[in-house]
Amino acid sequence: MKVDFCHKTVLAPIAGYSDVGFRKVCAMRGADMTYTEMISAKGLVYGSDKTEDLLHTTFSEKIKCVQIFGSEPDFIRRAVEHKALEKFDVIDINMGCPVPKIVRNGEGSALLENIPLACEVVKAALSGKRPVTVKFRIGVTSDKIIAVDFAKAMQDAGASAITVHGRTRAQLYSGKADWETIAKVKNAVDIPVYVNGDITDKASYDEAMRISGADGAMIARGALGNPLIFSEIKNCVPDGYSLKADILTHFDTLLEYHHPAYVLANFKKHIAYYCRGMQGQKQIKLAGFEAKSIDEMRDVIEKYFV
Ligand SMILES: Cc1cc2nc3c(=O)[nH]c(=O)nc-3n(C[C@H](O)[C@H](O)[C@H](O)COP(=O)(O)O)c2cc1C
Known part of the structure; x- marks a missing residue:
């Protein structure tokens, strides 16, 4: 399937929440693309049942995206070629996770500090013969915002689109997402850019899109308990919604x-x-x-x- 990334609303990968049922409901309410929670490339290669259990999909999902994490190109290559991922249209690489256990392994947001390896990971993921997207944060700390350079490197490595979470790793999930920095990223690359962070309703969606100039928006916490957010953004809330x-x-x-x-x-x-x-x-x-x-x-x- 050709993916043109002209889509406006995306359900984020949310560990412990973006399960098959939640992805289905969000897709039914208008999410154009839906991401699984992050899946360990190694877990997949080693055949963990727990990992495969996170990979169910339904026909309701329009563009099915799987997010994997890992930092060893060989494992990434073997993971994307795994038959359990065949049903997915897009492969995303997590380069934003701030969890210490992940970072200590050189995975998730640790890749922000190793651009050459991050590029190798993207190139390895291309062997899955599907578009590869990358989700990352604007930097590790506020005195070293690297989003523009990182985005360009991801584009050059072959990423088809990127999602930028407008926070640093040090911020975890607090503080305000920096949509202005995402605007700089948008101006610096030719591939589609998704803005992420602090979109909780139609007003914040409109503002995030206006400030960042992004091609679309990815929503995480704003969708939890509220799949209708996707319909609200698109002004298509059904009559008698239940x-x-x-x-x-x-x-x-x-x-x-x-x-x-x-x-x-x-x-x-x-x-x-x-x-x-x-x-x-x-x-x-x-x-x-x-x-x-x-x-x-x-x-x-x-x-x-x-
Ligand atoms: C409970 C929880 C789990 C998350 N799991 C993932 C994940 O598996 N992969 C990922 O890239 N981001 C993950 N994130 C980050 C979100 O996708 C998103 O980038 C972040 O929450 C900012 O968006 P928001 O303001 O819309 O929530 C998680 C966030 C939360 C709160």
């Missing part, structure tokens, strides 16, 4: 692919987001947390959501 229907689709899709115990544990986290801002959210969160079976969790969804 959050409950989306939650049930999410829940039932997970049940199609996963063990009930996994679904129950995973859904406790999602319910905490789905009830955010609702009256009685504490009670709903607690009810979800205390659910001991799939039936009890379904009762919570039926009782509290409309």
Whole structure:
């Protein structure tokens, strides 16, 4: 499939959240591209069941993207050629993860400090014969913003598009995302650029797109519990929209692919987001947390959501 990256809204890779059910619901609500959470290239090559379990997809997803992490070109090459990735249209490389365990291994945002190796990783990923995208942060610390040089290097190495999270590694997830720096990146490269960070509604989407001049936007936390954000951005909220229907689709899709115990544990986290801002959210969160079976969790969804 040819991917032209002219798409405006993207669901981000979110470890522990961008599961097959959530990706399906976000796609149904308008997300043009949907990313799996980050998958270890080594885990895939060594045949970990846990890794493959993160790779389910549905026909609802329009452009299916898998994100992998790793820093050894040989493992990246073997991972992208793995049959479990055949169904994905796009391969993304994580070069932004700030988690110490990942960084210590030279993976994720550690690659920001080793541009030659980051380029080798992208070149290795091209052997998957699909477009390769890269997601990275604007730098490691605020006194060394390298986004423009890094973006150019990724383009030269063969990336088809890039997503820039407007924070440094040192910032983790706090502080304001710097969309101005993303504008500099956009002006410096010819490949499509996605702006990421702090997009929580249509107003912030419009502002991020205006300031950065990006080709599209990737949304993470703003979509959690709120898949409708994609419809809002596109001004296509359906009449009589039912959050409950989306939650049930999410829940039932997970049940199609996963063990009930996994679904129950995973859904406790999602319910905490789905009830955010609702009256009685504490009670709903607690009810979800205390659910001991799939039936009890379904009762919570039926009782509290409309
Ligand atoms: C719980 C959580 C898990 C995340 N997992 C990933 C991941 O697997 N891969 C990745 O590239 N970014 C990951 N991120 C970062 C997001 O994709 C995104 O870059 C960041 O949250 C900023 O976007 P936002 O302001 O829309 O949330 C994660 C973020 C959070 C909060």
